[in-house]
Amino acid sequence: MARAGADNRRLNFKGTPLEQDSFSEADSISAGVEPTEADVLDEQAEQRHCSVPAPLHGWRIDRALAQLVPEFSRSYLQQVLAEGGVRWRGQPCHKASVKVAVGDLIDVVLRPTAQARAFVPQPMALAVVFEDAHLLVLDKPAGLVVHPAAGHWSGTLLNGLLAHHEGAGLLPRAGIVHRLDKDTSGLMVVAKSRTAMDALVRAIAAREVNRQYLALAHGAWRGADTRNLQGFIGRDPHNRLRMALVGEGSGKPAQTDLLRLDGHDLATLVACKLHTGRTHQIRVHLASIGHPLVGDVIYGGRAAWGLQRQGLHASFLQFTHPVSGVALSFWSDPPADMQHALAQGGLRYNPPPAGRGLIA
Numbered sequence: 001m002a003r004a005g006a007d008n009r010r011l012n013f014k015g016t017p018l019e020q021d022s023f024s025e026a027d028s029i030s031a032g033v034e035p036t037e038a039d040v041l042d043e044q045a046e047q048r049h050c051s052v053p054a055p056l057h058g059w060r061i062d063r064a065l066a067q068l069v070p071e072f073s074r075s076y077l078q079q080v081l082a083e084g085g086v087r088w089r090g091q092p093c094h095k096a097s098v099k100v101a102v103g104d105l106i107d108v109v110l111r112p113t114a115q116a117r118a119f120v121p122q123p124m125a126l127a128v129v130f131e132d133a134h135l136l137v138l139d140k141p142a143g144l145v146v147h148p149a150a151g152h153w154s155g156t157l158l159n160g161l162l163a164h165h166e167g168a169g170l171l172p173r174a175g176i177v178h179r180l181d182k183d184t185s186g187l188m189v190v191a192k193s194r195t196a197m198d199a200l201v202r203a204i205a206a207r208e209v210n211r212q213y214l215a216l217a218h219g220a221w222r223g224a225d226t227r228n229l230q231g232f233i234g235r236d237p238h239n240r241l242r243m244a245l246v247g248e249g250s251g252k253p254a255q256t257d258l259l260r261l262d263g264h265d266l267a268t269l270v271a272c273k274l275h276t277g278r279t280h281q282i283r284v285h286l287a288s289i290g291h292p293l294v295g296d297v298i299y300g301g302r303a304a305w306g307l308q309r310q311g312l313h314a315s316f317l318q319f320t321h322p323v324s325g326v327a328l329s330f331w332s333d334p335p336a337d338m339q340h341a342l343a344q345g346g347l348r349y350n351p352p353p354a355g356r357g358l359i360a
Helices: 025-030 037-044 061-068 074-082 157-164 166-170 194-205 281-288 336-344
Strands: 002-004 046-051 086-088 105-110 128-131 135-140 185-191 210-218 226-235 243-246 252-263 267-274 312-320 327-332
Touching (some): 046 061, 061 086, 061 105, 194 312, 210 336, 226 281, 252 281, 267 281
Antiparallel strands (some): 002 327, 086 105, 135 185, 210 267, 210 312, 252 267
16 A cells, blocks of 8 residues: 555557547447457558569569568568468468569558557556646556566556556657566656656656665675665676676666665565666665575575565655655555565564655
């Protein structure tokens, strides 16, 4: 449970704004027929009619199409061929190796790709902590992807934001100014106006947004209760799925403050304060000192006490409202799965007083 202190436009598959959808769901519903995804894709499809010019005589049809329809990749056009979206000399053509001749007529049906269809509104329940005309503070559940990417082209927070308010479609990334990993839960601030977005981006870059996390990590804590970790984080040269501490020329500077809250020989509960926002920053920093997160198998952790995802929760968010100038602060208790793991593991934490984080 979090506590607080003080026009949708769709994109077509070329990435251009559509002021009106060519398909009206209301028309189909009123006729008693629920539209299917295939119906929508057919309505959004574009047909191209091409004639093979002399320079392309004798080329493979997939290579010729890549020249005739240059805004699409050859691999995508090969997929269109395989799926029956191409007619050559008036007949369906499925083979990419077919050789074309000058004057041949080729008809191509181009449907939106999964990536192009990513930026569409999808209504979903959002745990709204605070909202006004300029910004939105959310408590993101674990498992929700923030932004569309390979393997997650729909059902993301961005899709939910596009459905939540009209202005989202007019903002870069629907107003998302910082991200949480899929399996990290907790607080996020999202802009609802361009003024707020620009100001929040500047504030984050200037380290004026206080972001603190609760981390459930493996291992007994050694040394002082407070630590400051600094270094450079970049892509792990040995594993492209991971980030790592790297040399100055290979990564970006990263700084994290740590405070031990509770622990024993098997695990430690740590408060973490970000000064920078590098990809997987807390996960990398804690793993680098021998404390990988519980459940974080990518960085050496393992499931424990019923927690199957990484034990990381964005618990505190504090910043100045980008338009009104009012100081805002928000706290979010860990969700049920993390609280259960803490109880099973014999660890405890005490929420700070309202308006304050765990680290000064």
